[in-house]
C-alpha cells in the first residue's frame with residue numbers, strides 16, 4: 001500500500017479511504033515525509049485525533065494549523081488568526097464573536113436562511129441543469145457570511161471565490177495565487193472597515209470594530225484576520241458538504257429513498273451522517289510543545305502532528321459498520337467539526353444552512369442526476385468536488 005497523505009493527488013477523488021484503513025490498522029501514528037519540510041505525524045484513529053485536538057497543553061495551534069509553516073508572504077508578523085492561537089489568547093479572541101454563533105442566535109437566522117435557499121434553487125430551477133458546486137452549494141455559505149458581516153450578497157460571493165485559491169494552494173505547491181487571493185481579501189476588508197466606521201450598523205463587522213481585548217480595541221490587522229477567518233472557514237466547508245452529500249445520496253439510492261419517506265423527521269440524523277461521511281476539513285495540524293508519547297510513538301518537541309478527521313470518522317472502533325452510509329445512525333459522535341478549544345464555532349449555523357439547502361434541493365430538483373464526472377478540489381486540506389455538472393427536471397420558480 002502506497003501511503004502519501006501529503007500529496008494532493010491522494011485526495012483527487014475524495015478521501016483516500018484505503019490509505020486511512022491501512023494506517024489505522026497498521027501504523028495509526030505514522031511518520032509522513034513531505035518534500036519541502038521535516039515531515040509530520042499523521043494521526044488516523046478516532047480516539048487519538050480526539051485526544052490531540054483537546055490537549056492544547058501538549059499540542060499547540062501555533063505557529064499554524066497548515067502542514068507547511070507560513071512562507072514569507074503569508075506571515076503576518078506578530079499577528080495571528082484566532083484558529084492559530086492557543087489559550088488564553090485564543091479564549092479572549094473567541095469570546096469576541098462567540099455570541100454570534102450560539103444555538104439560539106443561529107436559530108434566529110433560520111427563516112432568512114430558508115428564504116435564501118429558496119432563492120438559490122429558484123435561480124437554476126427553470127433551466128434543468130447547472131454546475132451544482134458554484135451555482136447552488138457555494139451560494140449559501142457566501143450569502144450567509146455576507147449577511148453576518150453586513151456586506152452586499154454579491155460581494156460575499158466574490159470573496160468566497162478567493163477562498164478556493166487559498167485552499168487549493170494550501171498543500172505547499174506554488175502559493176502566488178493564494179497570496180494574491182489573501183491580498184484581495186485584505187483590500188476588500190480595508191474598505192469594509194472604512195464603511196463600518198463611517199456608517200456603523202447592527203452587524204458583526206461593526207461589533208468587531210468596537211470590541212476590546214484586554215481593554216484595547218482590535219486594530220485593523222486584527223480585524224482583517226478575523227474577516228479572513230470567517231470568510232475562509234464557513235465557505236467551501238459548507239459548500240463541499242452539500243456537494244459531497246448529494247453524491248453520497250446518488251450513490252446510495254436506498255438511503256436516499258429512506259430519507260425522502262420522512263424528510264423533516266429524518267433530516268437531523270441524515271445531516272450528521274453526511275458530515276461524518278464527507279468530512280470536508282481533511283486535517284488540522286498541531287505542533288508538540290514538549291516531548292510526548294502518542295499511541296506508543298515518541299513525538300518530540302516541535303514535531304508536527306496532523307489530525308485526519310475523515311480517517312477518524314471511518315474508524316470501526318468508534319462507528320459500527322463505519323464504511324456504510326447509514327442515515328439513521330444515532331448516536332453519531334463524528335468529529336467533522338473538530339473538538340476542544342477550536343471546535344467549529346460556526347457549526348450551529350452550518351447545520352441550519354445544510355438543512356435548508358437539502359430540503360430545497362431534495363424536494364424541488366427532481367430527477368437529480370450527474371451529467372458528468374465531478375472534478376474534485378486538488379487539495380490535501382479541504383475535501384469536495386470543485387465542479388459537478390448536474391441535470392434535473394425543470395420546474396417553476398417558488399417565488
Ligand code: HEM
Pocket residue numbers: 053082083084094141145229230233234235237238241279280281284309336337338339340341342343344345346347349350
Ligand atoms: C460543514 C461545514 C463546516 C465544517 C465541516 C467545519 C469544520 C471546522 C473544523 C474542523 C474546524 C477546526 C476545529 C478544530 O481545530 O478542532 C473549524 C473551525 C472553525 N469554523 Fe468551521 N466548519 C464548517 C462551517 C463553518 C461555518 C459556516 C462557519 C462560520 C459561519 C465556521 C466558522 C469556524 C470558525 C470561526 C472556526 C475557528 C474556531 C476557533 O479557532 O476557535 N465554520 N471548522
